[in-house]
Amino acid sequence: MIIVKSNNELMEIIAVEKIAGKTIGFVPTMGYLHEGHGSLITKAKETSNYVVLSIFVNPLQFGPNEDFEKYPRDFERDRNYAELLGVDLLYIPPVREIYPTYPALTKVRVDRLTEVLCGSSRPGHFDGVTTIVNKLFNLVQPTYAYFGLKDAQQVAVVTQMVKDLNMNVTIVPCPIVREQDGLAKSSRNVYLDEEERKQAVILFKSLNMAQNLLKNGVRKPSILVEKIIDQIETSPRAVIDYVQVLTYPNLEKVSLLQPGDQIIIALAVKFGNTRLIDNCIVEIGS
Ligand code: AMP
Secondary structure, three states: OEEEOOHHHHHHHHHHHHHOOOOEEEEEEOOOOOHHHHHHHHHHHHHOOEEEEEEOOOHHHOOOOOOOOOOOOOHHHHHHHHHHOOOOEEEOOOHHHHOOOOOOOOOOOOOOOOOOOHHHHOOOHHHHHHHHHHHHHHHHOOOEEEEEHHHHHHHHHHHHHHHHOOOOOEEEEEOOOEOOOOOEOOHHHHHOOHHHHHHOOHHHHHHHHHHHHHHOOOOOHHHHHHHHHHHHOOOOOEEEEEEEEEEOOOOOOOOOOOOOOEEEEEEEEEEOOEEEEEEEEEEOOO
């Protein structure tokens, strides 16, 4: 595995691989890798012949009172894991390599899709995401880029950006990887204390409960939201940021679900200072 820290070196290596006819599979991450990231790398290994993993904690997507400084980092562990999974090139640029001018003067913004869910709780977050993803796509020139549905809104936003800007890359959405008890794997799970960790499973349970209500014929999003809130509120440490049911991937409100609709049930809940997100995407049956 080659480890690269500079944009120029990265672009030179990629150019050689492209001339050799390789398809480039790209997995952008912020590191502190876990099996969720691992599943994207494995998928990339299966479907591309040269796999690039980036680790970059992107300051532009963190709000002023968020956890940029204390975001967990462990380069040694990440490097070993990436090597084990067969990553060909690990890209770990310093902040000044990516942003010679900070704050960035040029940003990429997707409207509307970024104004709901995490976009409304974290103003500017998705501008940071689309800007860094755009820059990384320009550097890596991937054939395929792999994103986890753990961040389903991010998948919708990035897919829209690629379409609107005619970018020559295919976005590959990958399923959510969970802990044994159902909690979605996340680098931020390490922040949870023992009690919070135990209670955090309520997110997965409430999503399952909502899916059962759908199976039993409930068709009003407002009822699903109400029941999910009721269930999450049984966890004393949980503070709800949002629970919403929207169409997916358009992220529009809907008052009554119809057969064939694809929806996302999305939630963000804080346990102490740790904000967790989870979701499920469901196709409404007849
Ligand atoms: P992050 O390092 O949190 O920015 O995540 C990098 C990529 O890994 C994103 O595309 C995430 O959606 C994806 N990812 C993170 N956690 C999971 C998970 N539990 N299952 C699947 N993909 C994930």
